Amino acid sequence: MTDVTRPGLRPSRIAIYGLLILACLVYLVPLFIMLVTSFKTPMDIRTGNLVALPTEWTTIGWTKAWSQACTGVQCDGISGYFWNSFKMTVPAVMISTLLGAFNGYVLAKWKFRGSDLLFGLLLFGCFVPFQVVLLPMAATLGQLGLANTTPGLVLVHVIYGVAFTTLFFRNYYVAIPDALIKAARLDGAGFFTIFFRILLPMSTPIFMVSLIWQFTQIWNDFLFGVVFASGDSQPITVALNNLVNTSTGVKEYNVDMAAAMIAALPTLVVYIVAGKYFIRGLTAGSVKG
């Protein structure tokens, strides 16, 4: 449908480009404001305005956010929480993706009685609002001695992420011809051999989708972090919220914005490097099949 626009419609072309560029500005301006504010001095922020460039560029906001800013009662910056988020995100992403790959393989290629029902239950699990599981989960984590720990958060993210990863892999493997699997089985290849020798080598794209989707989801999560973690085990999103919304002392917007940038950078970098897979994950999550 790209070949329907007639050449020679100059004014309408200009209008189209104009609107598209205007929209680009709208999407980019908040990022721009966040960046320039983070490099300003507090003085500059009071005298200048949102989009004015700093009169004097300084990284004081960044260093302060990283190592001195107060998040609630403690004042040693957000660096510790930044690493907390990594320690939580990396294992949770790995485990949920691996589980999802095996589950997807079973649900697509080793169907058994009731496997479709299981898939339905999983699919529905993607939609459940987490509010209905928070309280029992908090009680369970307490019983297991995992309350307010990073392993506890990993467990939570694995449980509530595996429905999505299974969906990704199942839909990917369904498209692979059954004949391929049958032939391998006739040759005597077993469950794991088929997975590792045949499916795994062609699974790179869907692994990318799952890894990136899970990374973004788990890194950006706030609800589980604020409910199941406290103090030293909090992830970066919770720390950022505490930093921005503590009412003690003078508000330092350059520190707030630097902290927001720090919290945003890992997912932004992933998006810029592998945006293609991120978009596939987004659309796979909404348009199933």
Added chain:
Amino acid sequence: MEHTQRRPAGVVSAPSRLLDGLQRWLPKLVIAPTFVLIGIGIYGYMLWTGVLSFTSSSFLPTYDFVGFDQYAKLMANDRWLTASKNLAIFGGLFIFACLFIGVVLAIFLDQRIRQEGAIRTIYLYPMALSMIVTGTVWKWILNPSLGLEKLMHDWGWTSFSFDWLVNSDLAIYTIVMAAVWQASGFVMALFLAGLRGVDSSIIRAARVDGASLPLIYWKIILPSLRPVFFSAVMVLAHIAIKSFDLVMAMTAGGPGYSTDLPAVFMYAHTFTRGQMGLGSASAMLMLGAILALIVPYLYSELREKRHD
């Protein structure tokens, strides 16, 4: 994985029969842990919360049942009514604005635009950000003294005043703005993918018949994208009902509780105000809202698949 390979074809010995049995059970064994986790973590806990919503639990779960008391209390609770009303305002505006912006941008981007990839990347990057980051930035932009207002004053519009963030009647709209900024690019991506799937011969035929391009979009192309509309509305409504982070970051429900959404209400009552029964009841109503949306959707999806 190795043993099955080493087995010579055609030779069936006792251990290999055992292995065959194992092979049959292997898929179920592999998937079992997930279903234990999901079974407990989603369905078991859902039931548990349901049970708690019929108890008088306050700071700790207790099991003296009070019937539908908590639900009755909820319906008479001012804060809950505000939260529900806010969800209607927020959800309605959020879905409508995202759809409108998303469709317009997708159609415009579908006109053989140079640098389309770069533009798409720009529209979609907010989806990669945490809602807490988005909220932090928008809170700063909308800051009543140093934000947008000061910018307009500096640019010469001295009578400009913008205090929505701290105005209890208008604060909910600032949340809509930030949410639309974050999610509209995603809707654009959905529709762009849909537009790319439209058969171009239909459009060429319509052009030959003398139909104008806007008319073709309005009468032919958009109606054919109905499934995309449904998917987008589903996802957006889902985001709206679960919205929590953005409110916490921008207003924490304030001023007062004027920007409370059900998710914020649930969190506050369950975890900080010691009203677990009431909080559980609110969670169950949220589940009910999602079910009312999802069940017909999944039903029609599955039925369509069967017809194919």
